Amino acid sequence: MKRWTLLQIALILSSVFMLIQLVIWTKFSSKEIGEPNPSRVKDVIKALMNVWDHDKGKLFLMDPDILTEYAEDKMEGQACGSFCQSQKRLVTFGVIGDVKKSLRPVFHRLRSYNFAVVDSIDEFPEFVGDTSFHVTSHVFLQNMKYPEPSVHILVLYERAAGFLWHSKIQVASSDLSFGYEAGSYKKFDLEHTVIDGISLYIPKPVEKFLDSVPQSRYIECDQKRADNFLKAHPPDVSSKAKYFQRKARQLIAQGKEVLNKLGMRFWISSGTLLGWYRQCDIITHAQDVDFGMWIKDYNSQLIHEMEKAGLPLKHVFGRINDTFELSFQAGDVKLDIFFFLTGSNGNNFVGRSLGKRKTCNQPISLPADDESRVCIRDLPGLQNVLNVSPELESPEHSCCRERKRKTCNQPTKQFGPKTGNFSFEL
CATH class of the missing domain: 3.30.460 (Beta Polymerase; domain 2)
Structure with a gap:
């Protein structure tokens, strides 16, 4: 009997509380x-x-x-x-x-x-x-x-x-x-x-x-993941490695300054992106810096402005509408710019050099260029200069997978989904 009385009191109080909530909701939704x-x-x-x-x-x-x-x-x-x-x-x-x-x-x-x-x-x-x-x-x-x-x-x-x-x-x-x-x-x-x-x-x-x-979107580098990787794979702390990292940061800053001046959207790509994702830094055994951008943002003044900034053109691969890639030299460090395209079937591609003047198209899982955003992240010694398309930041993306390199052998003039995703060896 006592339990039933307590239950009745609880039901009455609940009803009163709900009535008060209803009055407040009615007032604030007026x-x-x-x-x-x-x-x-x-x-x-x-x-x-x-x-x-x-x-x-x-x-x-x-x-x-x-x-x-x-x-x-x-x-x-x-x-x-x-x-x-x-x-x-x-x-x-x-x-x-x-x-x-x-x-x-x-x-x-x-x-x-x-x-x-x-x-x-x-x-x-x-x-x-x-x-x-x-x-x-x-x-x-x-x-x-x-x-x-x-x-x-x-x-x-x-x-x-x-x-x-x-x-x-x-x-x-x-x-x-x-x-x-x-x-x-x-x-x-x-x-x-x-x-x-x-x-x-x-x-x-x-x-x-x-x-x-x-x-303005900012993605924090996963320092815990980086610490775990560097614990399993101690970093190269030689003077040569430190020299390359310093020169790579300078090259990133130089390239960013020119691209911003021309209004060309870009993001870090390939090995440079892998270094950020995997160890929150620049990979020491790399010998270049990699940028990516949409071909629609290409400005014909790019080569001229890069050379004015002290970055002479080293290589031109492919054509502007197919497998286009530019390389600029800064001393003994190279800046590679890969241009991303959208094929007639709506899929996105990026041109890649295979050496000996051969190029290919590799399918890339990226959102359409009119829907993509770039996100900001930083590396030690750099001030939020590193952008990347949202799909590339995912650990599931092939650029962040480990030891799953596939060969790209698609003919230069074709667009098509038959080639493998690009990724990088550790």
Whole structure:
């Protein structure tokens, strides 16, 4: 009898709790709150900027949608636009964090001014000296007076290689502009501006920052995997090996500078990619550096600009529309650029030299060039210069398999899926 009484009480309490949830859900899904009044976006941002302590870190607008509107409104001379007309439910700001300093005093100040604050903590992926740190990575704010819009503050940290980094957030939301994946950006300046009467900071130049957003995805090298590999296969620490690695890094930086100048998208490929994946470094016994790019991004000024930069042309293999490959020499280290093509059957291919002036096409498992993104990663001594198409980052891809080399013997003029996937011997 006593157990039945307790069960009745539990059922009543559950019903009351469900009723309260239903009332809250009805209220928050109403049109009044579900579709934010544009003026509230401006009010929330204004309230935030009024209470933020910039001495603890300059808060800057980095929301791509609003920054794009701002750039357009500035050109058109709009008096009210970026905030006044915004219908966003979540507006993104950024702040440069310091791994050694806590943002707790800032949060305490925000709470005292009627902001609800929720933050997430992540382990910083690098040691600072001999110390590891846990850092605030993402902060979500809500003005208690106006439930929408919310504010997402992305906390960026400078990595040892000299670029800005933010972590991936664990909470999925269709309203997020950043945080689905970790991101990496070149360091940028901030400029003061006024948007719809609100004084704030934005990245400078804003157009360059917006251009970098679509290709900001950052993939951390698996240091545990690298340590296991290097434990089983101790690295070559001879002066010759160290010399090659130093020259290879210099060549990567030189090649990147020229390709960026020409607006040619590229990624690390072949043995250079294998070195990143397998040991988070450049393979010491290699004698070249490998880049890949889509043939549609080829610029006829490439050879000229490479030679101007001190990288003379060594070899040209194939033709631009079939098995095209360029090699440039930098002292005793060579840069090979492989051009990826799409055949008439929709499959992707890359040209390969077989020696003795013979070339072939090898089928490659890559997304279509209009769908692919490049992702950013770093090697020791380089500042986020290494890009790779997403499919190549997978350990299941043939470029990362061990001891499964197949011979490529397809005739030069054919496209077809009969050849084996390319891979590399250990």
